[in-house]
Amino acid sequence: MRLAHHPQPRPAALPPLAEVLAVTRVVAIPARTRFRGVSVREAAILDAPRGASEFSPFPEYGDAEAAAWLAAALDFGWHEQPAILRDRIEVNATVPAVAAEEVPAILARFPGCRTAKVKVAERGQTLADDVTRVRAVREALGGDARVRIDANGGWTVEEAVAALRALAEFDLDYAEQPCAGVDELVEVRRRLGARPEDGPGTAHAQSDALLQAGAVRIAADESVRKASDPLAVARAGAADLLVVKAQPLGGIRRALGIVAEAGLPVIVSSALDTSAGIAMGLHLAAALPDGALDGACGLGTAALLDGDVTADPLVPQGGGIAMRRPTLDPEALRRHAASPERAAWWRDRITRCYARLVGAAH
Known part of the structure; x- marks a missing residue:
């Protein structure tokens, strides 16, 4: 690249x-x-x-x-x-690693959102838990919604490949940070792009076909924001898109520079910020050049907090959040x-x- x-x-x-x-x-x-x-x-x-x-x-x-x-x-x-180019940012629902029966209540906190990011690979849980949770999200949102997963680097290469095969039927938009290391992400992409050794008609062959047909992509988050060299993931061809966060990358200007250098599409996300931090992420998303954003951003997470620092929180309405800076409430x-x-x-x-x-x- x-x-x-x-x-x-x-x-x-x-x-x-x-x-x-x-x-x-x-x-x-x-x-x-x-x-x-x-x-x-x-x-x-x-x-x-x-x-x-x-x-x-x-x-x-x-x-x-x-x-x-x-x-x-x-x-x-x-x-x-930096100047902003848009006054409203589409956001995704964020579904923690909850039981499937809790999914509808979580999604209700994100009114109008047609994209959901589902946490998987939670310590102490199983792949079966992940499959059940993702299925519940897909069924709740319908077939035309985007469903993403985020493993936060929690899988090995073998676990990631097995999990993505098991989740292929849900037509994933992308898998975020399935493994921790850049080399591991490269290997996951290689394996998912290769033909399986199983014969035609086997479960692995069928799920790989679904992965390829659905163009499931690999997104990098921790490999960008926690790396001494945030561009290493792009140079290695380890991801199809980047998840960028304004705070960990040193601010809006530096994040914009990294995005320009990497040359990959991006999603802007938060780190369970209050509305004060969400405003920073919104400004980053709004300042990105046309064509850089690849769908709804992970900036609706103030809805996961039981309180905020403002009387008018930056939470999703109609699937998005209008650009503004919150006023602190004493x-x-x-x-x-x-x-x-x-x-x-x-x-x-x-x-x-x-x-x-x-x-x-x-």
């Missing part, structure tokens, strides 16, 4: 640390349904000069990785952003305020990550 050469933008000037800490409010918002092990979402919300911003790398992430999230939050809160910030100990932990984390950004600038 020939990659375009677009220089990465220079980082914007950092606001003073004291100013950042002065406008920081730390929240802890319960999830309506446990989501990838998260039952309470913590986030540092910045009441910044250009509007609400968010710093919310998950607690287990180290400072080196979290610093990119802080760069994104500061850039979005203190600096002018009462919501008070109601969901984290404990003093957790607030101090997040402020210390901001201070450490800020020092890394200062060091990188010199």
